[in-house]
Amino acid sequence: MELNAKIPSGPIDQHWTNHQFEMKLVNPANKRKYNVIVIGSGLAGAGAAATMGELGYNVRVYTYNDSARRAHSIAAQGGINAAKNYQNDGDSIFRLFYDTVKGGDFRSRESNVYRLAEVSLNIIDQAVAQGVPFAREYGGLLANRSFGGAQVSRTFYARGQTGQQLLLGCYQALQKQVHAGNVKVFSRHEMMDVVVVDGVAKGVVVRDLVSGRIYSDTADAVVLATGGYSNVFYLSTNAKGCNVTAAWRAHRKGAGFANPCFTQIHPTCIPPSGEEQSKLTLMSESLRNDGRIWVPAKEGDTRAAADIPEGERDYYLERFYPSFGNLSPRDISSRRAKEMVDSGHGVGEMRNGVYLDFADAINRLGEGAIRERYGNLFAMYEKITGEDPYKVPMRIYPAPHYTMGGLWVDYNLQTTVPGLFATGEANFSDHGANRLGASALMQGMADGYFVMPLCIGDWLARVNPGDTPTDHPACKDAEREVKEKMDALLAVGGKTSVDTFHRRLGKVMWDYCGMSRDADGLKSAISQIKEIRDEYWQDVRVLGNGESFNQSLEKAGRVADFMEFAEVMCYDALSRDESCGAHYRVEHVDEEGEAKRDDENFAYSAVWEFKGVGEEPALHKEPLTFENVPLSTRSYK
Amino acid sequence: MDLTLHVWRQDGPNDKGRFETLPAKDISEHMSFLEMLDLVNEQLIDQGKEPIAFDHDCREGICGTCGLMINGVPHGPLSLTTACQIHMRHLEGATEIWVEPWRATAFPVIKDLVVDRSAMDRIIEAGGYVSVRTGAAQDANATPIKKIDADMAMDAAICIGCGACVAACPNASAMLFTSAKVGHLGFLPQGQPERYERVLNMVQVHDDEGFGNCTNHGACQNACPKGISVDFISRLNRDLVKATLTYKPYEITAV
Numbered sequence: 001m002e003l004n005a006k007i008p009s010g011p012i013d014q015h016w017t018n019h020q021f022e023m024k025l026v027n028p029a030n031k032r033k034y035n036v037i038v039i040g041s042g043l044a045g046a047g048a049a050a051t052m053g054e055l056g057y058n059v060r061v062y063t064y065n066d067s068a069r070r071a072h073s074i075a076a077q078g079g080i081n082a083a084k085n086y087q088n089d090g091d092s093i094f095r096l097f098y099d100t101v102k103g104g105d106f107r108s109r110e111s112n113v114y115r116l117a118e119v120s121l122n123i124i125d126q127a128v129a130q131g132v133p134f135a136r137e138y139g140g141l142l143a144n145r146s147f148g149g150a151q152v153s154r155t156f157y158a159r160g161q162t163g164q165q166l167l168l169g170c171y172q173a174l175q176k177q178v179h180a181g182n183v184k185v186f187s188r189h190e191m192m193d194v195v196v197v198d199g200v201a202k203g204v205v206v207r208d209l210v211s212g213r214i215y216s217d218t219a220d221a222v223v224l225a226t227g228g229y230s231n232v233f234y235l236s237t238n239a240k241g242c243n244v245t246a247a248w249r250a251h252r253k254g255a256g257f258a259n260p261c262f263t264q265i266h267p268t269c270i271p272p273s274g275e276e277q278s279k280l281t282l283m284s285e286s287l288r289n290d291g292r293i294w295v296p297a298k299e300g301d302t303r304a305a306a307d308i309p310e311g312e313r314d315y316y317l318e319r320f321y322p323s324f325g326n327l328s329p330r331d332i333s334s335r336r337a338k339e340m341v342d343s344g345h346g347v348g349e350m351r352n353g354v355y356l357d358f359a360d361a362i363n364r365l366g367e368g369a370i371r372e373r374y375g376n377l378f379a380m381y382e383k384i385t386g387e388d389p390y391k392v393p394m395r396i397y398p399a400p401h402y403t404m405g406g407l408w409v410d411y412n413l414q415t416t417v418p419g420l421f422a423t424g425e426a427n428f429s430d431h432g433a434n435r436l437g438a439s440a441l442m443q444g445m446a447d448g449y450f451v452m453p454l455c456i457g458d459w460l461a462r463v464n465p466g467d468t469p470t471d472h473p474a475c476k477d478a479e480r481e482v483k484e485k486m487d488a489l490l491a492v493g494g495k496t497s498v499d500t501f502h503r504r505l506g507k508v509m510w511d512y513c514g515m516s517r518d519a520d521g522l523k524s525a526i527s528q529i530k531e532i533r534d535e536y537w538q539d540v541r542v543l544g545n546g547e548s549f550n551q552s553l554e555k556a557g558r559v560a561d562f563m564e565f566a567e568v569m570c571y572d573a574l575s576r577d578e579s580c581g582a583h584y585r586v587e588h589v590d591e592e593g594e595a596k597r598d599d600e601n602f603a604y605s606a607v608w609e610f611k612g613v614g615e616e617p618a619l620h621k622e623p624l625t626f627e628n629v630p631l632s633t634r635s636y637k
Numbered sequence: 638m639d640l641t642l643h644v645w646r647q648d649g650p651n652d653k654g655r656f657e658t659l660p661a662k663d664i665s666e667h668m669s670f671l672e673m674l675d676l677v678n679e680q681l682i683d684q685g686k687e688p689i690a691f692d693h694d695c696r697e698g699i700c701g702t703c704g705l706m707i708n709g710v711p712h713g714p715l716s717l718t719t720a721c722q723i724h725m726r727h728l729e730g731a732t733e734i735w736v737e738p739w740r741a742t743a744f745p746v747i748k749d750l751v752v753d754r755s756a757m758d759r760i761i762e763a764g765g766y767v768s769v770r771t772g773a774a775q776d777a778n779a780t781p782i783k784k785i786d787a788d789m790a791m792d793a794a795i796c797i798g799c800g801a802c803v804a805a806c807p808n809a810s811a812m813l814f815t816s817a818k819v820g821h822l823g824f825l826p827q828g829q830p831e832r833y834e835r836v837l838n839m840v841q842v843h844d845d846e847g848f849g850n851c852t853n854h855g856a857c858q859n860a861c862p863k864g865i866s867v868d869f870i871s872r873l874n875r876d877l878v879k880a881t882l883t884y885k886p887y888e889i890t891a892v
């Protein structure tokens with residue numbers, strides 16, 4: 001597997017400009033002859049599809065959602081970063097670039113990150129022009145806030161619904177192109193495989209989820225904008241439908257998978273309330289600005305919060321990290337919460353959370369001020385838990401939230417399979433080992449609107465349009481494989497439901513490949529995953545048939561892919577014998593329990609090559625160099 | 638809690654459909670309504686019966702995918718709350734629960750509780766956008782917008798496109814949904830150039846898709862999980878009248 005990142009030459013602030021000039025262009029009169037398939041209609045997919053349609057290409061979009069507007073990007077709450085420096089607080093493209101590389105704990109590619117910071121300016125302009133109602137100040141200008149521990153206020157937001165408003169902007173632009181006839185959107189369609197002809201991506205196999213029909217669509221380029229894989233843990237903050245199928249199928253067809261073990265655990269989610277819990281809800285991180293995190297100092301203390309005197313409370317983040325305290329970064333806050341719960345200090349009926357207490361803030365600022373700031377969030381919390389956070393402290397616990405790993409892509413967002421591209425959370429490109437808050441939306445929009453539509457031209461200009469008919473043997477083979485897999489799942493006729501298996505897999509991943517990892521645990525996880533997978537294919541029960549709307553069958557296919565994918569995640573975590581960002585190997589910590597990075601041996605992106613189900617994948621390395629942000633150790637003490 | 642569910646089962650758009658009575662025993666009050674349905678489905682699978690099909694995705698009230706009539710009320714008993722956010726404790730005291738899909742001509746049933754809402758996409762397609770070429774935008778702060786206008790736009794923009802307003806309306810009108818988009822863009826300077834064309838085209842498609850007329854019942858507003866106000870319908874109507882009277886597609890407005 002060849003890993004040529006195609007980083008442009010010259011000074012970093014010239015890379016994108018030079019590259020844009022050097023790329024080949026498709027003659028406007030010829031654009032209509034080219035077909036592009038986009039899978040996914042989140043920010044990274046809808047933005048790309050709308051823009052490519054506008055440029056004149058023929059675009060077809062597939063999404064499993066019932067409308068393009070419902071892609072998971074809709075759920076993002078907090079905001080989107082951009083280096084606009086509207087607050088005059090010293091922000092700049094370079095600072096956003098610097099913060100992102102450092103925040104990613106030096107495991108991302110400088111050149112891509114620089115471009116992201118550069119393009120962030122255009123994103124906000126674009127969104128505002130589309131009518132995205134960002135928060136404003138009384139003077140009529142855009143408001144900003146600081147987010148996730150950043151030292152500058154560069155986050156733009158639309159109440160607690162930033163993702164929704166940004167996605168609706170993209171969706172509307174997409175629908176306009178649909179109206180104009182440039183884009184066709186196929187909702188309730190799931191991509192099941194990539195069609196590869198002589199090593200080049202030429203199309204996809206999709207399943208119409210309503211009729212069950214399996215068929216191929218071919219094109220001159222395929223873009224995967226299929227989001228992240230946090231649902232490998234079963235419980236996560238992701239929407240129920242989020243899955244790894246598209247990326248995994250691409251991987252099986254030759255696309256390298258980079259850093260799969262880099263997964264982010266968000267510190268402020270509502271803890272599970274029982275065995276039937278189906279997903280976890282995120283409470284915005286902004287709550288940590290005013291809430292104080294604590295647990296009872298005494299192990300196994302079952303008294304109600306109000307009955308625990310001040311002196312018997314352990315404000316552990318303030319204790320460990322006096323300068324950052326409750327605002328310590330996501331990975332650190334999450335890990336410390338787990339330590340507290342694991343050591344018997346958990347709170348709530350199930351002893352599975354820590355307190356986030358607003359009593360001090362309410363005393364200091366008044367209940368009105370707190371209601372003004374967090375009224376919506378408090379109401380949501382009360383709806384879910386039945387507890388009133390104005391009176392009793394909230395209970396929070398970390399939950400899987402975002403996946404930094406993804407398909408390996410070069411500077412053009414092309415995977416190791418020519419003609420196959422990946423954008424947004426589905427690729428690995430910009431966040432290294434840890435993502436900063438409000439940066440995923442930025443990446444989705446940067447990839448979708450500004451990077452993919454230009455880079456795709458450079459690829460298309462080199463290919464002969466429309467050379468693969470849908471009855472090509474490669475299409476027929478891929479269709480047959482998909483059909484066989486569906487039939488096999490239906491034929492097992494076992495006793496155990498798909499969800500039961502998914503829960504079991506999720507538990508193994510959470511226990512051994514979650515917030516902290518060690519070699520023995522990971523090895524055991526690999527063998528447990530194999531067992532669960534074998535059992536799955538002998539005992540899963542999927543009812544109904546493949547020729548109709550069948551949600552169990554949809555789930556069964558996705559979980560089957562998770563079961564193969566989970567193993568690579570563990571291999572990756574095992575081979576990365578260092579701690580960095582969200583990847584915390586208990587063997588590699590300093591005296592104070594902080595992650596210890598090993599730049600000498602691990603300053604690379606790990607890119608895995610598929611060698612067969614259950615076979616150990618092959619590791620390839622893309623070395624990372626840091627010429628603009630000097631390597632340094634994070635410290636939040 | 639021990640409950641008896643009456644769930645609408647329908648094999649496809651051409652099947653007549655019927656209620657099926659199913660027990661739901663030992664339900665924890667902490668469970669969400671959809672988790673309760675998950676549990677019933679697990680039991681059905683155990684018994685070798687096909688699980689109930691229902692739509693959902695985010696399960697936190699933002700994607701607009703879920704949509705159920707719970708005891709005859711769109712999204713169930715709690716105001717400003719989607720079906721996925723209903724927890725069993727909110728149904729305290731209930732022993733029988735009726736669960737049905739959205740019912741409207743424009744929303745054909747796909748299976749059980751799942752309906753096809755693509756007609757709403759086509760309403761947006763007809764004009765629910767600002768035409769702006771990617772990369773052609775001016776600086777985001779070049780045009781200040783009064784906070785009150787931005788806030789009003791946001792009040793309309795938070796519509797999640799769930800279709801509860803249609804299900805609630807005796808005429809199965811989607812006017813609340815349509816007016817939310819017309820309102821959102823109409824409050825902003827960016828939305829002005831296409832304002833009247835937009836309202837004409839969106840309302841035209843709304844009617845063509847088989848949604849009914851709005852006769853001011855207000856049931857939509859009560860059902861809406863996002864609190865979209867019927868005032869937006871009045872606003873739409875004013876724009877529509879103005880558009881019908883004055884809008885000429887090819888009028889030259891400036892020289």
Ligand SMILES: Cc1cc2nc3c(=O)[nH]c(=O)nc-3n(C[C@H](O)[C@H](O)[C@H](O)COP(=O)(O)OP(=O)(O)OC[C@H]3O[C@@H](n4cnc5c(N)ncnc54)[C@H](O)[C@@H]3O)c2cc1C
Nearest residue numbers: 040041042043044071073078079191227424425438440441
């Ligand atoms: C609760 C929550 C809050 C968040 N808040 C923030 C925030 O405040 N700021 C921030 O920057 N980030 C936030 N994030 C992260 C951010 O929302 C996501 O990373 C980002 O939206 C991903 O966008 P995307 O376009 O890459 O993918 P998605 O929006 O996930 O879209 C994926 C698309 O792919 C489709 N798809 C997937 N697989 C297939 C298949 N096999 N066939 C067909 N279609 C398929 C889906 O239908 C969907 O349309 C948050 C995430 C969560 C979970």
Ligand code: SF4
Nearest residue numbers: 796797799800802861
């Ligand atoms: S107006 Fe309200 S009820 Fe109607 S689609 Fe929008 S959010 Fe749903």
Ligand code: FES
Nearest residue numbers: 694696701703721
């Ligand atoms: S499932 Fe998303 S709003 Fe209910």
